[in-house]
Structure formats: C-alpha cells, structure tokens
Amino acid sequence: MSTATAESRPYHHGDLSRALIDAARKILETEGPAALSLRAVAREAGVSPAAPYHHFKDKAELLEAVAHEGWHELDAALSKARGETDNARDQMTNLGVAYVCFARDNPALYRVMYDRSRDKDALPDQLKDDGAYCQVRDTIAENSGGRATEIDLELATIAAWCAGHGLAEMISFKQFAPLKDLLGGEEAFLRAVFEHLGMFAKVIDRDPA
Amino acid sequence: MSTATAESRPYHHGDLSRALIDAARKILETEGPAALSLRAVAREAGVSPAAPYHHFKDKAELLEAVAHEGWHELDAALSKARGETDNARDQMTNLGVAYVCFARDNPALYRVMYDRSRDKDALPDQLKDDGAYCQVRDTIAENSGGRATEIDLELATIAAWCAGHGLAEMISFKQFAPLKDLLGGEEAFLRAVFEHLGMFAKVIDRDPA
DNA sequence: GCACCAATCTGAACGCCGTCAAGATGGTCT
DNA sequence: AGACCATCTTGACGGCGTTCAGATTGGTGC
Known part of the structure; x- marks a missing residue:
C-alpha cells in the first residue's frame, strides 16, 4: 500500500x-x-x-519552523495593510495597526516567534533581507521624502518596531479595557496610542527642535 | 537547638x-x-x-513572588533616574534609558516579570497604584504643563511604556550591534531610538498638525 | 523478481520535571 | 509531660525531552 x-x-x-x-x-x-x-x-x-x-533535531528546531511560518504570515499581513492606501502617512498607521492585530489574533504564534528569536539573540534573517522590517523602513523612507540619512531611517524603523512590539504585548492586559471602551473599541485605542507616540516625528517633520 | x-x-x-x-x-x-x-x-x-x-501553592506562586520583587526594584531604579535632573524633558529620557538598562542588566528577572503578567493577563496592581507606571505618567504630566487631558496622559503613558518595553526586548538582538558601535555605544543607541520615537510629542509639543 | 540500503518509524528506557499523600521532626503552648 | 501544629522528608505518580536498538518500509540496482 x-x-x-x-x-x-x-x-x-x-x-x-x-x-x-x-x-x-x-x-x-x-x-x-x-x-x-x-x-x-x-x-x-x-x-x-x-x-x-x-x-x-530537537523541539527547538520544530518551533523554529513554526516561527518561520509566523514571520512569513506577518510579512503578508503587513504587505496587505500597506497596499490599502496610497497616503504614505496612513500606510504607517495601517502598518502599525496590522502588526498589533496580527499579534492579537495569533498570540501563541507571536509568542513562539519572539521566544525563538530571544533564544538565538537575533531576529530572523528574512526580516532584514526582504521581510516585514523592510516594509516598515521603506514606508518611513517614503514619508521622509529623501531627507533622512540612512542612520535616521534605521533608527526610526527600530523605534517603530519597538513601539509595535511593545503595544502588541500590552494590548492583551485587561487594565486597558476601560480605556478601550471609552475610545470606542480596540482599534481606536491602538490608533490613539500610535498617535501619542508622535511616531517617526523626527524623520517626517524634521524641524530641528 | x-x-x-x-x-x-x-x-x-x-x-x-x-x-x-x-x-x-x-x-x-x-x-x-x-x-x-x-x-x-x-x-x-x-x-x-x-x-x-x-x-x-505551586511554582507559579514562587515566580510571582520573584516577579513582585522585580517590579519593586524597577520602581526604585526609575525613581533614582528621575531624581537625577530637574529638567522635565531630560527626566523623560532618563526614565526611558533607566527602564531599558534595568531590563538589559536583569534579563532573566525581567522575563519572569512579564511572563507572570501575561499568565494573569494583567500588569501588577502596584504598577497602577504608586509604582513605576505612575512615575512615567507624572513625568509626562509635568511636561505637558497641565494642557493634556486625563485620557491624553494615560495614552501617552501607555505609549511610553510600550516603547520602553519594546526597546528593552529588542536591545539584546545582535543585529543592532553595528549600529550601536556606529553611534558610540549602547546608551547612545538607546537615546537615539528614543529621540526617533518623537516620544510624547503630542502631549509635550501640542501643536495640532 | 529480488536483494539490499537508507530513510523512516516504534518501543522501551533514562533522567528530569511538577505535584501530592503519608509520615517523621521539632517548636509551642498548656 | 503531653497535645498540637507548622514544617520538612520520603516515596510515588504521570508527563516531559531525548536516545537507542531494532522493526518496517520505499526506492535502487541487479
């Protein structure tokens, strides 16, 4: 048979x-x-x-494979979010919201993705080469209108990634439920927090103050 | 005996x-x-x-006790950092740097702190009552000069906490080592990322744009 | 068709884990 | 002294990750 x-x-x-x-x-x-x-x-x-x-080889290698799929799917989610508008500034917000929503909707997968990264002390290579990280950087670059240095771009991307990851981890804590209700739902809450980050202000607005 | x-x-x-x-x-x-x-x-x-x-009661309860100590020590570290300057804006940066440095210097403890919080779906109560979280909020309030609403303050604090936590988790990834060297060390890197967050811009600068 | 090899899977075992029930130990109180 | 109770030990249970010897199977060369 x-x-x-x-x-x-x-x-x-x-x-x-x-x-x-x-x-x-x-x-x-x-x-x-x-x-x-x-x-x-x-x-x-x-x-x-x-x-x-x-x-x-061992359990870790299986989890690695699972995490790898997760990063690919996060990549796809960000691509989709970015393509939904032409306004570069909206793209940035959409990226952030899409990132956090991915983490919220796949909490266990998201956990595995970062746990594996921590064990290796490194984010996956695909992130640097052509993955989700690059989409964020490219969008920031478009926002900056060519005025930002390479280092500024890199730092702003890291900053954005940190904010997204931090919010993704915070969003599930039940403390914020009242605030979410007050603002009219979870997505409104997300957008409000992102606004308060004044995210990427230095690159985008670029007034030396 | x-x-x-x-x-x-x-x-x-x-x-x-x-x-x-x-x-x-x-x-x-x-x-x-x-x-x-x-x-x-x-x-x-x-x-x-x-x-x-x-x-x-079980292993979780022991870890809970360990985490509880961790939050107290984080609280102390933030108090110290905040007290090192009178300039409110510098206080904000110092808080951020101190937070990330605590996580970097106590990585395992920091991990336990958040793992326990995740299992409970809630940050520790002490954070809301008089702990580290309140120090961040108070500092932001001082920066805003009383112009910010309660909700703005809360959102800005969450945003700051997300950024700090996100950066704390990213800082250990070895991808960023070149960038750290280029900027002259880890603390310079931290400060640069914080700057690029344009953190708390909405509350602090408060120009409607 | 058949023998053979390598890839694949099973069964049993090892030492570790978290947890629990039963009993020993040693302060404390009367 | 004797009773009591919190504390600690012993021994056990099932589950875990992992390894290894051996059984099974699919593909290859004759």
Missing part, C-alpha cells in the same frame, strides 16, 4: 514534517504555548514520541 | 520562603530562566523537592 491518497507521499507517513508543524500550530491555537509539548505534537500527528526526531 | 543564629528563626529551616526566593533569583542570574525548576530551587536552598509547597 504505497500511496493511500492521490498525493505522492515520499515515505511511510507522507510529509510528516508538514504534519508536525500543522499539529504544533493546532495545539498552539487551541491550548496555548504551555500545552505545546513534543509528545503532544506527535500524538496529534498520530506518530510515536520519537518520530519527530527524524525530521527535526 | 532552637536558634542556630542570632536571628529568630520561626521554624526548622528559618525563613525558607525568603531562602527560596533568593535561590530562585540566583539560579535566574547564573543559569537563566530555562534552568529555573522548582526542584533546582529546592536543591539550591538545601531542602527536599516538596518543601517549597509549604510556602507557595
């Missing part, structure tokens, strides 16, 4: 790597990061606890 | 709660969060693995 389905299955199970990643993500979504054990992933995928070790 | 030392020891070991917290912090500092098991803490304190359960 070589292939149980029409798809070409390279070996015994089929694409177990893929199945393991999917199983991990399902557990993350339904039970949260605390429940994400390698044994649970194997169970979910219907294989023995030792099976994953033929596809991933 | 009731009291082995001059101090009054309530029971067998002495103040085991205290010893456990100290042991946990020592392990955090020397081996990092991953090595912080309850058994390791008990081992470090010289008691059996079950002993901690007479002082803390």
Whole structure:
C-alpha cells in the first residue's frame, strides 16, 4: 500500500514534517504555548514520541519552523495593510495597526516567534533581507521624502518596531479595557496610542527642535 | 537547638520562603530562566523537592513572588533616574534609558516579570497604584504643563511604556550591534531610538498638525 | 523478481520535571 | 509531660525531552 491518497507521499507517513508543524500550530491555537509539548505534537500527528526526531533535531528546531511560518504570515499581513492606501502617512498607521492585530489574533504564534528569536539573540534573517522590517523602513523612507540619512531611517524603523512590539504585548492586559471602551473599541485605542507616540516625528517633520 | 543564629528563626529551616526566593533569583542570574525548576530551587536552598509547597501553592506562586520583587526594584531604579535632573524633558529620557538598562542588566528577572503578567493577563496592581507606571505618567504630566487631558496622559503613558518595553526586548538582538558601535555605544543607541520615537510629542509639543 | 540500503518509524528506557499523600521532626503552648 | 501544629522528608505518580536498538518500509540496482 504505497500511496493511500492521490498525493505522492515520499515515505511511510507522507510529509510528516508538514504534519508536525500543522499539529504544533493546532495545539498552539487551541491550548496555548504551555500545552505545546513534543509528545503532544506527535500524538496529534498520530506518530510515536520519537518520530519527530527524524525530521527535526530537537523541539527547538520544530518551533523554529513554526516561527518561520509566523514571520512569513506577518510579512503578508503587513504587505496587505500597506497596499490599502496610497497616503504614505496612513500606510504607517495601517502598518502599525496590522502588526498589533496580527499579534492579537495569533498570540501563541507571536509568542513562539519572539521566544525563538530571544533564544538565538537575533531576529530572523528574512526580516532584514526582504521581510516585514523592510516594509516598515521603506514606508518611513517614503514619508521622509529623501531627507533622512540612512542612520535616521534605521533608527526610526527600530523605534517603530519597538513601539509595535511593545503595544502588541500590552494590548492583551485587561487594565486597558476601560480605556478601550471609552475610545470606542480596540482599534481606536491602538490608533490613539500610535498617535501619542508622535511616531517617526523626527524623520517626517524634521524641524530641528 | 532552637536558634542556630542570632536571628529568630520561626521554624526548622528559618525563613525558607525568603531562602527560596533568593535561590530562585540566583539560579535566574547564573543559569537563566530555562534552568529555573522548582526542584533546582529546592536543591539550591538545601531542602527536599516538596518543601517549597509549604510556602507557595505551586511554582507559579514562587515566580510571582520573584516577579513582585522585580517590579519593586524597577520602581526604585526609575525613581533614582528621575531624581537625577530637574529638567522635565531630560527626566523623560532618563526614565526611558533607566527602564531599558534595568531590563538589559536583569534579563532573566525581567522575563519572569512579564511572563507572570501575561499568565494573569494583567500588569501588577502596584504598577497602577504608586509604582513605576505612575512615575512615567507624572513625568509626562509635568511636561505637558497641565494642557493634556486625563485620557491624553494615560495614552501617552501607555505609549511610553510600550516603547520602553519594546526597546528593552529588542536591545539584546545582535543585529543592532553595528549600529550601536556606529553611534558610540549602547546608551547612545538607546537615546537615539528614543529621540526617533518623537516620544510624547503630542502631549509635550501640542501643536495640532 | 529480488536483494539490499537508507530513510523512516516504534518501543522501551533514562533522567528530569511538577505535584501530592503519608509520615517523621521539632517548636509551642498548656 | 503531653497535645498540637507548622514544617520538612520520603516515596510515588504521570508527563516531559531525548536516545537507542531494532522493526518496517520505499526506492535502487541487479
């Protein structure tokens, strides 16, 4: 019984790597990061606890693969948000809101993404090369009208990333619920906080004060 | 042999709660969060693995106590930084730098502090009542010269906290090492990023644009 | 068709973990 | 002295990440 389905299955199970990643993500979504054990992933995928070790060096490497998918999806979300307007300044706000919403809607995945980065002391390379980070930098560059130096651009991008990440982590804390209601919902709250950051003011407004 | 030392020891070991917290912090500092098991803490304190359960409901409650100390120490660090200048605007920058430096110098403790908050979906109460958060808000209020509404103040404080937290998490990533060198060190890097946030611009500069 | 190899998976085991129940220990109070 | 109770130890349970020997399977060369 070589292939149980029409798809070409390279070996015994089929694409177990893929199945393991999917199983991990399902557990993350339904039970949260605390429940994400390698044994649970194997169970979910219907294989023995030792099976994953033929596809991933250890648990960390599986999580790495999950995180990698997460960064790609964040990238896609930012691309979409950026494309929804031509006004460069609105693009910036949209990027920020989209970033935070991604983190809010995929909290466990977002956690895994940064936990893996922390363990490596480095954000993923794809971020620097052509990923989400570059979209933020490019948008800032367009806002600056060519007046900003390379260093200014880099610093403003880091600043924006910090603000987005910080807000993404704060947004879930229930302290802010009253403020959200008062402002008319979560997105309004997000936009208000972003405004109060006076984000990128130095690059965009560029008056030396 | 009731009291082995001059101090009054309530029971067998002495103040085991205290010893456990100290042991946990020592392990955090020397081996990092991953090595912080309850058994390791008990081992470090010289008691059996079950002993901690007479002082803390479970592992989470011990970590809660550790986190609580962390917030107090962060509070003290911010107080000190704020007191080092009278210029309100400098106070703001000093607060930001002090916050990030605390996180950089106590990375494992900082991690535990926020991990516990996430599990509870809430920042510690002490933050709202008279702690670090209020110091930031008060400083912003002084900067605004009474022109800011309550909501503006709250939003600006959240924005500042997000930026600080975000930067605290980013600072360790090795990608930014070249930029740090280029700017003449880590603190210069910190200050540059804070500047690029145009932080609190809306509250402080208050020109409607 | 068949033998063989390498890739893949299983089963059992190791040491670690968090937690709990039962019992030993030693202050404290009367 | 004796009772009491907080404290600590011992031993156990199930779950974890990981390893390893061996079984199973798919593809390759004859």
